[in-house]
Amino acid sequence: MNVLVTGGAGFIGSHFILHALEEDSSITIVNVDRLTYAADLSYLQEVEKDGRYLFVQADICDHDKMxxxxxxxxxxxxxxxxxxxxxxxxxxxxxxxxRTNITGTHSLLEVARKCGGIRYVQISTDEVYGSLSFDDLRLFTEQSVLQPNNPYSASKAGADLLVRSYYETHGIPVNITRCSNNYGPHQHGEKLLPTLIQRSSRQLSLPIYGDGKNIRDWLYVKDHVRAILLVLQKGKIGEVYNIGGTNEWTNNEVAKHVLDYFGLPHSNISYVSDRLGHDQRYAIDATKIQQQLGWQPQTTFAQGLVETIEWYLERGDKS
Ligand SMILES: NC(=O)c1ccc[n+]([C@@H]2O[C@H](COP(=O)([O-])OP(=O)(O)OC[C@H]3O[C@@H](n4cnc5c(N)ncnc54)[C@H](O)[C@@H]3O)[C@@H](O)[C@H]2O)c1
Incomplete structure (x- = not known):
């Protein structure tokens, strides 16, 4: 299968490319990335000379180029x-x-429509479901209502609706995956876990929004990309698949895990003004992908966290 991967110089896309080339010898990949501030091609050095891999710098909004x-x-x-x-x-x-999340998705869907029969997998997020309250023990299922609370999640929800419409209207063979918070090597330094790791390695205080009680479900990135490849290969056309780790932690707990690794006191946490519209809790029910495609996360939070911290320490501080 010849696959166009977009955003493959970013965190999750780069892991997907390495996994797909390793796992499936029949796959070739064209990696299209605009190379924004968030991109870093260095993680893909090992496949640069692989005849099944090609990198092209381009913008997904450039429809003619796509x-x-x-x-x-x-x-x-x-x-x-x-x-x-x-x-x-x-x-x-x-x-x-x-522009990128909605217009870019539209540009790619139009390509799929014009070329007829192209498989299309949209990588979305659990954030499109909005927030659960702390005392609400439910999990988000694929049937949960889309109720995004910030411009990022609203743009992702808008893209999901476009993807759905191209399936219903034009019969494009689509899937949408909605995953919880990813962690692992090669995430941009601005995100929570790399920030905690890089600051702890310099013995600096750890900035945590609000009271730190917000809850996220954390999934190791290599488990996420295994799920995406399964969806591409075996996903039932038109279906949405939730992907999650059943691994909920408050931001305080995540910070304390990192401090414990470095042998630093929990008093290094320093609370800063809360993020506007900060969602309280995300929690994903991944039963469908487990039952339909036989996917299970393989990495415990303890293992994944150590691998992630060690990767950042070996790489040195490039933040
Ligand atoms: N990081 C998470 O925890 C998480 C969880 C669930 C879903 N997701 C989704 O997974 C996808 C990848 O997330 P990530 O964390 O790897 O993001 P990232 O910011 O690390 O990478 C995004 C990549 O997209 C590229 N890009 C941006 N605009 C572009 C454009 N117009 N044309 C071509 N390339 C462009 C960037 O250069 C970058 O390499 C996103 O769609 C995100 O919504 C992320």
């Missing part, structure tokens, strides 16, 4: 990771989020 790439490389599937992905930035300036 169309040309699909024709030139006989693309059979698109997996769309490309996005503006940092909630804090979307609160400061939402325009780039609407």
């Amino acid at each position: 169309l040309q790439l699909v024709y030139d490389h006989h693309i059979e599937a698109i997996v769309n990771f490309a996005a503006e992905s940092h909630v804090d930035r979307s609160i400061q300036d939402s325009a780039p989020f609407l």
